[in-house]
Amino acid sequence: xxxxxxxxxxxxxxxxxxxxxxRRRQKLCFxxxxxxxxxxxxxxxxxxxxxxxxxxxxxxxxxxxxxxLNGGIRLxxxxxxxxxxxxxxxxxxxxxxxxxxxxxxxxxxxxQGSWYYCNTANDGWLGKMQYGWYFDEVDKHWYYLDLTTGxxxxxxxxxxxxxxxxxxxxxxxxYEYDAVNEKWFYKAGNTVRPHGSMxxxxxxxxxxxxxxxxxxxx
Numbered sequence: 001x002x003x004x005x006x007x008x009x010x011x012x013x014x015x016x017x018x019x020x021x022x023r024r025r026q027k028l029c030f031x032x033x034x035x036x037x038x039x040x041x042x043x044x045x046x047x048x049x050x051x052x053x054x055x056x057x058x059x060x061x062x063x064x065x066x067x068x069l070n071g072g073i074r075l076x077x078x079x080x081x082x083x084x085x086x087x088x089x090x091x092x093x094x095x096x097x098x099x100x101x102x103x104x105x106x107x108x109x110x111x112q113g114s115w116y117y118c119n120t121a122n123d124g125w126l127g128k129m130q131y132g133w134y135f136d137e138v139d140k141h142w143y144y145l146d147l148t149t150g151x152x153x154x155x156x157x158x159x160x161x162x163x164x165x166x167x168x169x170x171x172x173x174x175y176e177y178d179a180v181n182e183k184w185f186y187k188a189g190n191t192v193r194p195h196g197s198m199x200x201x202x203x204x205x206x207x208x209x210x211x212x213x214x215x216x217x218x
Contacts, residue, residue: 046081058102063126065103067095074101077111094129094150098182103127107175108184115152115196117145139174139190141197142214152196163216165204167197 047053053069067075067082077099083092096104096118105118105127119128129150134143144159144166145152154168174194175184198214209217 046083048083048085051085063105063122065127066101067097067103076101079110093125095127096129100182102182104182106184109177114149116150117143117152136194136197139194139197141194142200143196143198154196164214165199165208165210165216167193167195167199169195 047067047069049055053067053075056066056068058064058066067080069075075097077097079094079096081092081094096108096110096116098104103126106120107115107117109115117130117134119125119130129145131145131147131150134145135141136143143152144157144164152166154166157164157166174187174190174192174197176187177184199210200214201210201212203209211217
């Protein structure tokens with residue numbers, strides 16, 4: 001099954017049941033007002049760090065970062081393309097913020113239901129959307145992240161002239177969702193083939209053989 005890709009949205013409209021959302025985690029408490037929730041969708045998709053706003057580390061223990069625009073509005077429930085004016089072009093990229101404004105990293109599923117992987121290393125690029133081939137050291141499987149959108153594809157995919165097969169929807173996910181903290185966590189002892197993982201040196205469900213590199217053997 002082929003899957004069409006869509007670019008990360010410039011902004012995402014989110015419906016909220018309450019007028020004020022309060023998040024409590026340990027001793028940290030975030031309060032997001034109606035004004036913040038309504039205004040964030042009016043901003044442009046891209047910003048320059050230090051010019052349009054700045055990063056703030058709100059919880060060092062859990063590496064929780066927020067990005068606040070000039071004027072005090074926090075980026076909430078959306079993708080944002082952040083650029084650096086001081087020559088750090090390798091940091092330029094897409095970052096995602098959950099409904100509390102906390103920057104996501106690692107595997108996560110966004111508001112559109114698409115899976116992404118954002119950098120987890122504390123190397124100056126924490127949270128930046130990743131592209132291309134990715135080997136997960138936790139579940140020991142290969143994945144591919146679209147070079148344009150960063151979306152994790154499933155099913156048959158043509159990459160550089162070769163066909164590869166990535167696990168489609170499964171009855172159980174490798175990662176489970178913590179709704180309180182809006183984080184995805186790897187299920188310890190999981191025996192289900194990970195969603196989106198590449199088939200290697202085996203036969204696909206539709207009867208095609210792939211080699212040790214995952215490529216279809218014609």
